[in-house]
Amino acid sequence: MLHNRFGRLAAVALAGGALMGVAACGGGEEPTTSATPAGSTAPAGKGAKVGLAYDIGGRGDQSFNDAAAAGLDKAKSELGLADTKELDAGSGETEAAKEERLRLLAQGGFNPVIAIGFAYSGPLKKVAAEFPEVTFAIVDDAAATAPNISNLLFAEHEGSFLVGAAAALKTKKEHIGFVGGVQVPLIQKFQAGFVAGAKKVKADVQIDVKYLTQPPDFSGFSDPAKGKTAAEGMFDAGADVVYHAAGGSGGGVFEAAKAAKGLAIGVDSDQAKTASPAVRDVIVTSMIKKVDVAVFDFLKSFTSGSVKAGSTIYDLKAGGVDYSTTGGRVDDITSELDEYKQKIISGEITVPDKTS
Amino acid sequence: MSPAESRFADRLLGRVSPGGLLSLAAPVLAVVFAGLITSVVLLLTGAPPLETLVIMAEYGTQPRSIVLTLNYATTFYLSALAVAIGFRMNLFNIGVDGQYRLAALVAAAVGGALTLPAPLHVALIVCVAMLVGAGWAAIAGLLKVRRGVSEVISTIMLNAVATALGAWLLNRERLAVEVAGSNNIGTRPLGPSAQVPGLAIIPGTGSKVFGLIILAVAMGVLYHVLLNRTRFGFDLRATGRSEPAAVASGVDVKKMILIAMILSGAMAGLVGMPQLLGASYSYSLDFPTGLGFTGIAIALLGRNNPVGIAFGALLWAFLDTSSGILQLHDISPEIVMIMQGTIVLSVIVAYELVHRYRIAAGQRRVSRELAGGAPARPEGASA
Numbered sequence: 001m002l003h004n005r006f007g008r009l010a011a012v013a014l015a016g017g018a019l020m021g022v023a024a025c026g027g028g029e030e031p032t033t034s035a036t037p038a039g040s041t042a043p044a045g046k047g048a049k050v051g052l053a054y055d056i057g058g059r060g061d062q063s064f065n066d067a068a069a070a071g072l073d074k075a076k077s078e079l080g081l082a083d084t085k086e087l088d089a090g091s092g093e094t095e096a097a098k099e100e101r102l103r104l105l106a107q108g109g110f111n112p113v114i115a116i117g118f119a120y121s122g123p124l125k126k127v128a129a130e131f132p133e134v135t136f137a138i139v140d141d142a143a144a145t146a147p148n149i150s151n152l153l154f155a156e157h158e159g160s161f162l163v164g165a166a167a168a169l170k171t172k173k174e175h176i177g178f179v180g181g182v183q184v185p186l187i188q189k190f191q192a193g194f195v196a197g198a199k200k201v202k203a204d205v206q207i208d209v210k211y212l213t214q215p216p217d218f219s220g221f222s223d224p225a226k227g228k229t230a231a232e233g234m235f236d237a238g239a240d241v242v243y244h245a246a247g248g249s250g251g252g253v254f255e256a257a258k259a260a261k262g263l264a265i266g267v268d269s270d271q272a273k274t275a276s277p278a279v280r281d282v283i284v285t286s287m288i289k290k291v292d293v294a295v296f297d298f299l300k301s302f303t304s305g306s307v308k309a310g311s312t313i314y315d316l317k318a319g320g321v322d323y324s325t326t327g328g329r330v331d332d333i334t335s336e337l338d339e340y341k342q343k344i345i346s347g348e349i350t351v352p353d354k355t356s
Numbered sequence: 357m358s359p360a361e362s363r364f365a366d367r368l369l370g371r372v373s374p375g376g377l378l379s380l381a382a383p384v385l386a387v388v389f390a391g392l393i394t395s396v397v398l399l400l401t402g403a404p405p406l407e408t409l410v411i412m413a414e415y416g417t418q419p420r421s422i423v424l425t426l427n428y429a430t431t432f433y434l435s436a437l438a439v440a441i442g443f444r445m446n447l448f449n450i451g452v453d454g455q456y457r458l459a460a461l462v463a464a465a466v467g468g469a470l471t472l473p474a475p476l477h478v479a480l481i482v483c484v485a486m487l488v489g490a491g492w493a494a495i496a497g498l499l500k501v502r503r504g505v506s507e508v509i510s511t512i513m514l515n516a517v518a519t520a521l522g523a524w525l526l527n528r529e530r531l532a533v534e535v536a537g538s539n540n541i542g543t544r545p546l547g548p549s550a551q552v553p554g555l556a557i558i559p560g561t562g563s564k565v566f567g568l569i570i571l572a573v574a575m576g577v578l579y580h581v582l583l584n585r586t587r588f589g590f591d592l593r594a595t596g597r598s599e600p601a602a603v604a605s606g607v608d609v610k611k612m613i614l615i616a617m618i619l620s621g622a623m624a625g626l627v628g629m630p631q632l633l634g635a636s637y638s639y640s641l642d643f644p645t646g647l648g649f650t651g652i653a654i655a656l657l658g659r660n661n662p663v664g665i666a667f668g669a670l671l672w673a674f675l676d677t678s679s680g681i682l683q684l685h686d687i688s689p690e691i692v693m694i695m696q697g698t699i700v701l702s703v704i705v706a707y708e709l710v711h712r713y714r715i716a717a718g719q720r721r722v723s724r725e726l727a728g729g730a731p732a733r734p735e736g737a738s739a
Contacts, residue, residue, distance in 0.1 A: 096427065096635065
């Protein structure tokens with residue numbers, strides 16, 4: 001059995017050259033997968049087979065991937081999808097592995113196929129060209145463009161501006177903090193918005209910024225202990241409100257806030273509802289990034305045959321990002337926050353999306 | 357040194373090998389043993405072992421999968437060779453990971469900033485990568501020679517330093533450029549003159565094997581010749597086996613340590629090249645990581661023998677590739693990591709078992725031959 005497999009491998013490895021020579025006249029068409037490539041012209045509408053390729057962490061990361069999973073689950077129950085398949089990414093894998101994952105889904109007759117995370121950009125561009133009849137979507141990337149790719153983008157900086165303003169309004173020590181998971185351009189977008197929002201309210205507020213890890217170490221998105229240490233440092237240094245954009249590490253930030261009797265701001269989902277119950281009372285508000293809505297909307301438009309290729313931007317105006325009010329801890333400042341929100345929507349305030 | 361006197365580390369690193377038919381027994385035993393354990397794990401997780409393996413074999417032997425396997429194996433092979441050079445010298449270069457990442461980043465930046473005629477451009481990038489890898493490894497070598505710092509500790513630390521340095525360099529203000537509309541960030545893409553074309557040697561698929569697979573094969577040959585056919589290789593192996601003996605025969609051990617570390621680092625510098633010059637053409641946030649650690653496992657699996665490592669790399673790559681299909685059949689792909697782990701452990705255990713069996717058999721034979729039939733010593737007395 002394993003021996004057999006090993007034998008096959010050895011045969012492939014050793015006799016490969018000879019075999020290839022003999023078979024070389026066979027021409028180079030693909031695909032040759034046994035997984036029914038012909039079936040990929042699945043009709044749009046009811047009974048769609050949806051394929052979802054996650055970023056590292058996959059379903060269960062209590063953050064970005066889980067939001068996408070929530071959108072899929074909602075679509076499953078409301079749109080009557082025929083079948084869904086969710087594939088996880090491995091850490092440190094090559095682009096070829098991502099490409100193969102998308103290709104397996106497309107070949108397996110899954111249509112539409114949704115890629116979660118910017119790392120799928122290059123691979124998706126290649127695979128989408130190979131399967132023009134399959135509809136693809138990618139979250140957080142605008143670089144992969146094709147007639148059959150929908151780019152689902154978020155204005156994280158706009159949402160972060162609002163929670164930055166909230167932090168500046170709530171701080172009593174004129175000192176706040178930002179904990180980023182991994183120092184990548186995407187998370188710097190959160191930082192830029194947060195800083196801009198806080199400075200808008202109080203120009204001289206002190207803002208500590210700390211990233212948990214540097215790429216290619218992506219553990220900063222999944223290490224609560226690192227989040228706790230970083231946030232403890234900020235509370236010890238005199239901060240009293242800390243915003244995290246650190247995925248699964250955020251749990252540690254909440255714990256540190258609880259211990260220091262400080263406040264924290266959640267990210268991606270309404271964390272006053274999703275975080276561990278013991279720490280929910282320290283969460284002032286959360287910057288909600290509605291990946292679930294984007295995924296659901298995309299599937300819904302696919303079902304109704306109205307998919308739009310190209311960028312769909314989920315910003316404040318579209319309700320794709322927002323601040324949460326669960327717990328009532330921002331009730332006293334909602335009027336100010338909503339005023340800023342209107343100004344951003346009307347274009348009176350332009351929020352920077354890059355750190356200076 | 358007779359086998360009976362060898363240390364476990366010698367046997368672990370393949371410096372002492374059982375001869376004859378017994379040398380075949382060990383890998384067979386290992387594969388059977390790993391198969392058994394994997395089957396048990398599969399059964400426990402509720403997946404039928406036989407079907408799982410058939411699914412993997414079917415998917416893994418398709419033309420496209422073979423290309424993927426060969427491509428993975430190319431980088432794995434270079435990484436394992438880098439580790440193996442150190443192993444032969446009794447040096448544990450855990451830092452291959454940091455060495456190749458830093459080397460690939462700097463080489464990608466240099467290559468992206470220049471335009472040269474094709475062969476020169478590629479040669480320059482490869483040379484820069486080897487120099488950076490060698491230089492980074494030399495730090496650990498110097499620390500060991502001058503200050504007696506264990507290379508295990510220093511290379512692990514240097515991995516972390518390489519990560520931090522890489523993150524600092526991969527920045528808009530330094531070596532990186534932004535890709536419009538993308539959240540990725542990477543070095544300036546290499547021009548066509550630095551792109552090594554793939555080889556269409558697998559029929560039935562449009563995807564190509566890394567052109568640098570030839571480099572990997574050449575490095576394997578070079579490794580073999582250098583270690584087994586040169587004075588330098590003899591000195592290196594002698595130092596690895598017994599430092600006092602090497603010193604007595606006039607080998608400058610400190611110099612050997614430094615040179616071995618530098619060679620290991622230079623080889624590590626090549627690890628990222630097939631991916632950089634053959635596929636991604638830029639060092640960005642999603643450049644593959646962790647290849648250095650895979651290399652350690654494969655060097656152990658291949659017992660530092662260039663052919664053994666090639667089989668190890670192919671096996672590992674095959675498992676990595678074919679794991680892609682498992683999720684479509686609702687089988688957890690992590691099962692493959694368990695498989696890879698058990699195979700490495702099995703190989704080590706199997707060689708040790710065969711070794712002990714051989715010593716015990718030898719002792720029984722000797723005691724039978726001795727007049728008066730002195731009682732055989734208990735098994736495993738040497739270990």
